[in-house]
Amino acid sequence: MDSSLASRYREVIAEIDEAARQADRDPADITTIVVTKFHPASVVHDLYDFGVRNVGENRHQEAVEKHAECTQLSDLTWHFIGQLQSNKARAVREYASVVHSVDRSSLVTALSLNDDEAGAGAPPLDCFLQLNLTDNPQRGGVSDDGLLPLAELVLAQPSLRLLGVMAVAPLDEAPAAAFERVRRASERIQTVAPLADKISTGMSHDFREAISAGATHLRIGSAITGERAVAG
Numbered sequence: 449m450d451s452s453l454a455s456r457y458r459e460v461i462a463e464i465d466e467a468a469r470q471a472d473r474d475p476a477d478i479t480t481i482v483v484t485k486f487h488p489a490s491v492v493h494d495l496y497d498f499g500v501r502n503v504g505e506n507r508h509q510e511a512v513e514k515h516a517e518c519t520q521l522s523d524l525t526w527h528f529i530g531q532l533q534s535n536k537a538r539a540v541r542e543y544a545s546v547v548h549s550v551d552r553s554s555l556v557t558a559l560s561l562n563d564d565e566a567g568a569g570a571p572p573l574d575c576f577l578q579l580n581l582t583d584n585p586q587r588g589g590v591s592d593d594g595l596l597p598l599a600e601l602v603l604a605q606p607s608l609r610l611l612g613v614m615a616v617a618p619l620d621e622a623p624a625a626a627f628e629r630v631r632r633a634s635e636r637i638q639t640v641a642p643l644a645d646k647i648s649t650g651m652s653h654d655f656r657e658a659i660s661a662g663a664t665h666l667r668i669g670s671a672i673t674g675e676r677a678v679a680g
């Protein structure tokens with residue numbers, strides 16, 4: 449058991465509760481996903497013992513291996529938060545219940561089940577549409593113009609459930625301003641998908657600003673896990 453991991457976790461949770469109260473929000477409306485990328489499965493087990501039930505991974509190969517070492521943790525929810533190649537999409541569905549990085553129509557198609565599979569009773573996959581808040585298309589995420597058409601496409605897939613929007617604040621913009629843009633995108637998406645009112649924003653260095661701007665899902669890595677573990 450890693451006691452510094454436990455204390456960092458408790459400290460961050462206390463800060464989230466405090467930020468929620470300052471924003472007049474109920475901390476129970478905020479889901480904290482602990483991002484465990486670069487850290488071994490033992491860290492996931494430790495976090496589980498502290499009460500963590502949501503973890504995030506951004507690379508498929510790493511996630512699939514780690515998930516295989518955590519199968520006893522049956523009520524742990526795995527969130528896929530990284531850029532996703534369409535040819536890995538079906539494999540991600542095997543362990544992840546939520547994908548935060550849906551950003552193009554080909555990925556929607558790849559994540560969707562056909563009628564036979566959906567009829568077999570598989571639960572729908574929860575999806576966030578990732579917004580690109582930069583001018584650089586390489587960064588991943590859908591542009592402003594593409595947001596509503598992509599939302600309509602997800603809504604048309606019975607095997608997908610649209611939760612809302614996700615974004616990473618750009619390095620060259622104040623987080624509060626970036627998250628205000630996300631809040632407006634959230635309002636737009638709710639004009640076509642009233643239930644898709646969730647917002648996945650907020651990382652180690654900007655979760656307080658994200659909470660003020662309405663984040664419902666925080667993705668927090670290093671503030672809890674510490675710096676990347678050194679191999680060997």
Ligand SMILES: *Cc1c(COP(=O)(O)O)cnc(C)c1O
Nearest residue numbers: 483506529651652667668669670
């Ligand atoms: C790594 C990562 C995070 C967590 O970042 P920290 O700064 O370590 O909290 C959140 N979201 C995404 C998409 C990531 O890749």
